[in-house]
Ligand code: SF4
């Protein structure tokens with residue numbers, strides 16, 4: 001709220017900080033697929049195996065016990081960031097804004113005039129700009145594909161002309177849509193079509209970070225219009241909060257520069273609500289509920305990941321071999337075990353019966369088996385036992401253990417009396 005005179009130095013601008021942040025996020029998004037941990041991309045969704053590789057962890061998409069909490073956690077994080085920082089995402093991190101900023105920067109560099117998103121200049125310069133947009137769009141398309149196919153494989157398959165047609169089609173569609181956006185829509189997309197902007201108006205909270213022209217200081221405004229000229233979406237922040245505002249802060253810098261010449265502070269500021277509570281304005285019920293839910297889900301997810309058994313075991317009754325009676329009032333039940341090595345190293349495993357009575361025996365390839373990292377294995381086995389009560393299946397505990405007999409996971413099976421009457 002201060003209107004005290006400034007010194008004669010340049011005002012502190014946030015534009016360079018915003019640009020640095022945009023570069024940081026852009027380089028992170030572009031380089032993530034190139035970075036590896038444990039021989040695998042830092043972040044990649046492998047479609048053939050339906051596995052999400054994220055920061056050294058593997059999340060099978062089909063394993064909803066892990067994947068669902070992960071999706072919920074990301075959604076809650078998105079909600080929390082939106083509640084706290086509003087459309088700061090749009091102005092500071094959104095790839096759309098960064099790409100349009102880059103296009104506008106390039107346009108100015110080659111002598112095209114840019115005003116509130118509208119470009120005017122010679123046709124040759126506009127053609128050069130279109131080529132720049134095409135190159136940028138291809139990079140965006142390829143970058144997306146790298147989150148599914150490792151960049152090294154992508155380039156080698158592309159060079160040999162063996163890149164899968166789905167990858168090529170994805171690249172072509174994303175590049176075309178991006179080009180249409182950069183060539184035709186640009187800021188119009190943020191103003192009119194972006195669903196996040198509409199979504200944000202529902203979420204905006206009295207404590208959310210927004211840019212404000214402080215009405216209490218309106219008498220200091222010299223009506224120079226610098227804030228309006230600087231605005232990429234062409235709005236006037238003095239009219240109050242508007243859905244088109246992407247929180248980029250250009251009006252703030254423009255006002256600071258104008259007012260600095262008069263040795264005064266700017267009138268436009270970022271603030272958490274209008275009441276001057278600062279970040280304390282974020283201490284409200286909505287933030288608390290979303291924050292607590294996020295902490296709960298993330299804690300559960302961390303526990304689930306750290307406690308997760310290295311081997312997944314599913315057992316089904318062998319559909320081709322029915323339970324059968326054999327000599328000496330013995331019966332045999334046939335099963336198939338489906339094992340998955342979830343870890344990143346090969347494992348030696350064996351199947352064992354837990355607390356087995358002397359009348360039970362396990363047969364089949366149940367002794368030590370090597371199962372490669374992230375691979376599946378099928379084992380057909382049989383359990384021989386004495387006859388069981390035909391109305392009460394007998395529960396039996398089967399475990400997967402390592403070479404030393406240490407249990408990795410277990411499952412309960414039920415032995416049933418055969419339908420035949422040979423006993
Ligand atoms: S009003 Fe200010 S913060 Fe909002 S879009 Fe325009 S320049 Fe950016």
Ligand code: SF4
Nearest residue numbers: 221222224225227255
């Ligand atoms: S830049 Fe500042 S002084 Fe100039 S019109 Fe905008 S709010 Fe008023």
